[in-house]
Amino acid sequence: MKVVVIGSRGRIGERLVRNLRQEDLRVVEASRSTGVDSFTGVGLDAALDGARVVIDVTNVSPDDGDAAMRFFEISSRNLLEAGRRAGVRHHVVLSIVGTDGLLASGYFRGKKLQEEMAAGSGIPFTILRSTQFFEFISGVVQAGTQRDIRIAPALVQPIAGEDLADMLADAVFSDPFNGMLEVAGPERLRLDEVAVEIATAQEDPRRIVADAAAPYFGAELGEHSLLPGAGARIATLTFDDWLRDSLQPHRISIPN
Template sequence: MKIVVIGGSGRIGEKLVRNLRQEDCRVFEASRSWGVDTVTGVGLAEALVDAETVVDVSNSPSLEGADALHFFETSTRNLLAAGRAAGVRHHIALSIVGVDGLLAGDYFRAKKIQEDLVRASGIPFTILRSTQFFEFISDVVQEGTARDIPISPALAQPIAGEDVADTLADAALSDPFNAMLEVAGPEQFRLDAIATEIATAHEDGRRVVADVHARYFGAELGERSLLPGPDARIAPQRFDDWLRDSLRPGWAAARAG
């Protein structure tokens, strides 16, 4: 069974590739660093030869609205067309919990376009919507301004990237659901509270500012905009465990190895 992971060298992709190889799957890492560009189509047909399943965990190089819209629409159209030509039997796309209610942000609109294209493609599919990654929230904290880190106080149920990869691996080894599924972490937090814990753990002296108008990928959040529905799969890793592990010397390299 050949599984192609689009975005296989990225944060989730590299974990997914490792997990699938531990299951003795034949895995092809498809990314620009491996000579596959889904936007231009270069290398795409060759990558999908004999592929039964495609898992798309790619992301736009730029999160700016117009760039994200161009990336997800063009990349998804090219990937689905190549998948139909290659006889792919299961297309899996990673998306975001709450995307339907956040379409004021171009990034979320881009992800919704991706979902709609997958649904309409005629290829059996699974769309996995995930809540925010702990790792992503950590990135947001580190990218704050020189003095303040403005963050929405909206509720969230964040998840470890490793748990997202585990869920995607399960989907790749299953029959298509032809539906949208959700996965989330086991605990709810306010975004500003979890950002404060991350900043404190990293001895970051900047102030985390709870701002209800702070934009999240260009969208203003309501209190429950990021929460999953009642049928979401709940991943096991808790925030304190993830944070403790992430602070260990060599942890990132060990998780990627």
Template sequence: MRVVVAGATGLIGSRTVDRLRDHGVEVVRVSRHEGVDVTTGKGLDEAMRGADVVVDVTDTPSRGELESLEFFGAATRNLLEAAAQAGAEHHVILSIVGTGRLQAGYFRAKALQEEQVRRSPMPYSIVRTTPFFESVEYMSRAATYGDAVHVAPVLIQPVSADDVAAEIAHVAVGLPLFGAMEVAGPEEHYLDDLTAKLLAARGYLWDVVPDAHTPFFGAMLGQRALLPRADAHLGHETFAQWLARR
């Protein structure tokens, strides 16, 4: 089996490449570092030759709605066209829990990406995940005002990037889902409390201010909007374990 991974050098992509190799499949890495640009299509046809499965874990450099819509619109269209031309039989994308319920900001862009994949004749699988532990610090920096970080006091069930990559690889080597599955961590946390613990562990002195009016990736949240479905696949690593390992 030959699996093409788009976004192969990113947080999830690099780990997915390793997990796929654990399954014994041939992996082709696609990224700008490899001379391939998914937004323009440069280098895609050559990278896709002989592909059986395409895994799209690309992400936009900006979480703004317009930038995200433009990125995912172009990248998904190019990847689907190149995959079909190569004769691939399974297209896997990474999405985010809350897509479909939240129709603003980054979530709107992911919803439109999912719709592109659903409309394609290519057999597909959608893997939606809750926020990564690794992304909590990034999110806090986006809402820093002076020495304070404003964070919505909402419930999340964060997951480690390693657990996400393992699930994506498992889906990629299996049969297409023709739908979406969800992946989450084993514990619920309040986002503001989790942010405070992470920043304290990193030695930052910022105050964390619970603020229900702070958007998350451009969307205003209800308290349970980011929680997964009851049938979500749960990762193994807790926040304490992840923090200790890092």
């Protein structure tokens, strides 16, 4: 079975490709670096030829606002049209828990449009909405440049990137849901407290300030804006486990 991962060089895409290649699958890495661009359409038809499943984990910076919305609209249109031509049987989209309540943000309007386009495409589909993954929160902390980083103290149920990649891989072996599923981590935490722990572990001297008015990529967060519903599938890796693992030095294997 041929599976195409669109956005294969991102944080989740790389893990997903690695997991799928442990199975008896033909996995195609599709990203700009491999000559496939979902935004321009370059290389899509060749990449999707003979594909049974396409997994869309493309992303842009949430700070891009309306440009992000345009990216998701054009990228999704190109990808779905190429999928119809190729006879794709299952189109999987990675989206975000809480999107419906964050539409003041151009980024989240783009994610919502991406979901709607998949649902209306006529291709059997699954939309997998995930809570924030720990690696994403870590990236937000690292990207900050100011002395104080203001983060809303909203409740979150973050997930490890490895667990999220596992759940996306599971979708390949499942029938299309033709709807939306939610996935989340096992613990309910405060977003600012997670950021403090990550900054401390990384010896970042900047101060994390809890600020209920701090925007979340252009949207204001309520206390429960980022939490999944009652039927979410729950992963296993805890924040402490992820943090401990992320601080371990990478081992380099030296051939004999």
